[in-house]
Amino acid sequence: MTVRPFTPTQESVEDLERRTVGRDRLLGVLSGRLRLAATTRTRQHTLLIGPRGSGKTHLLQVALSRAQADPETAQGLAIARVAEDAVGVNSYVDLLRELARSLGVGVDRERNQGVLERALLDAVGERTLVFVIENLDRVFRSLDTPGQEDLRSWVETSGRILILATTPALFKSLQNRKKPWFGGLIETPLEGLSAEDGRELLTRIAADRGDQALADELQSDRGLARVQALSQLTAGSPRIWMLLSDCLDVESLDDLIPAVESLVEGLSPYYQSLLWDLPDNHQAIVRLLAEGPSAALTASEISAETGLTQQTVSKALGLLKENRWVRDEKLPTGDQRPTWYSLREPMLRHHFQWRATGGESLRLTTGLLREWYDHTDIQQNSDQSGLTQLLESARAGDQEARIRLPAELRPLLS
């Protein structure tokens, strides 16, 4: 069985179903909303919010397939989809054309908004049109306010459309009361997978591949300890869990370090393509946060290290935070002026360090986590990065050291 962590739309629904863990409640909510849309005039427009790799597309595929499998729901819905990687959707008319294409409605070169709207509604008879729009943030940016207004008023006036959308993060068009879609979509967060969910996912994939020894090992106490260590590095991302499944066998699960090294290699092309899309000064900040003296830095430190002005750094950090590259944090008590910024995804930091200096930091981090969850004494490791010293300071109660420590090592403070 091939696992496709980057293109779930290319996988069979059966495979996706089998690999769906930790999403029962959310799937129940989505199924309920689709059923109501099919059988009543209730329209619970939904926005799934989750960072890259959080499984939004996977979840949509499964929810839509379950809707299709329920005769009453399937009968009442017509599903039109804007693909995750759709290009050329630059206006409301483009969006309508894309939706028509998805439904197989012939619109040739038609660009009249009213004609396209009518064609879509006419094509589905009495059924409710479900518009599945991935990366709604990008689509709404292309539509701009006039296009968003026209979509909103069409949805309201016709009463026959349900929007089911995804976005990596909330965006301004939905957060401003003056905008047409303010409060118009139910914000539905996608949480990361817990260690328990991750273990279940790895076990199912191992069993599907016929590696019963690994599946059994994952269910053992030692397996749980290793998975708990790994879960700090995946930060809950189902995509990273799935990539990890490719790197594991019984031996590497026990050792952990080879598996994590394979994981960082496997993630390289993905992170590189994401980084290339960033403006230069954003790249410089992300790189510094990955390779800098600590995992969290203040805006002044970033400015001093990169040579960018404070103003540029502040603006860039705002955008990086909005797009979920970085998180910010203040001291829990005391001086509330400084704000520290760090990368949200631990593996992104390790990606940089791996390329720049090899895997010393990754090996050290993985080793510390392994020992911690194994309840064994932490060994004195060779540490050129000062990580263990930071850990000691944080353990001694230094709040700033706690913030500067890589987030994946915080469990070691408990």
Added chain:
Amino acid sequence: MDENTTWLPEIPEGLEPLSPNPGGPGEPDDLVGREQELARLHKAVLAGGAHVIGDRRMGKTWLVKKLQNDLKETVTAIYISGETSSLDVFTDRLLKELRGNRRVRDGIKKWEMEIGGEAKLNIGVAGLTLTAKATKAADQAPKQLDVLDLLVSQRVVLIIDEITRLCQSLGPDDAREFLSGLRSRRQSHGLPLIISGSIGLHHALPDFTPVNDLWEVKVGPLGRDEAVILAARLLLGIEVEPTPQLVADIVLETSAIPYYIQGVVDKLQYRKDLDSPTIVSDVVTECIADNSWDTEHYLTRLSEYYDPKGVACARIVLDMVAVSEKPVSIDALGARITASDPDLALTRDELLDLINNLEKDHYLARVGDADTMASPLLARIWRFHRRLG
């Protein structure tokens, strides 16, 4: 002891679960409460129409769609949203809705067949007209069909949502002419009109004469009993037991405003600390603090609605009312403005204008001769953002 701290509602038995839907319209028959508003709307239809007023996301669209649904039994109603990017899009959509209405469609078809041309809908001084270039008639000059006559003859009620946006698209003069045309038709022939809008119409229509015969229907917080039912049904919808304490907390913390009740319950379904006695207050505080309900707009929109002196005076007024436990008299507000900055002192007429506008913009609510914030939740929001403690 404050009556609210001891209030525990009785939760009726046999309530149907309702799935939270903070932003979208629901099944018309699932509208909870609003019985008074709906009854007034039905009476208003017989008297010429209504102007439905309420802040954004207060549930106006659901209410007028419920009315539209109810009217199916007797007359017929056409609903159209005025929140479009241009007038052309609005007229195109309206024509589609007219064609979709069985009674009106036949009239339009018949006229189009007579003249042999396809119609275009125009909006303006003459109200609503269809024009088409005749191809069959001997005289091939453009022909017109008075749509309002057609609507009157077919006993159609016209519902225009987001009327302020439509008026903004038309511009103040054309908006006045258009609405005047509708008014004269409803007075002479009885064409009922329902208009609704979240942004105060006074921002787009300086002269209210064209609509001042319409009955005002205010859509504000739900009645407490209605809010209890809504909160309890929504809790059942997320499979949480609607205990009297939890329901009371939701109703009080949201000031019985349905959008916030829906929003809070929707967030509760993802919380793991449902047992916490402060869970509802925590959710509301988080939503205000992280601005996920864009409550900051109550501060920022002042400068869009008022001139700089008006903004300064409005802030002083709202600061005072938001911390007061009792309604504040207009004299006290005037005195506070003068005391804060003598240069801002207002005449009584200016002060009355300011207070009236703050009421129309959903900041204040009149209680006798005095004013309170429109809701305790808004008072809390204002205090939070203005750091009034």
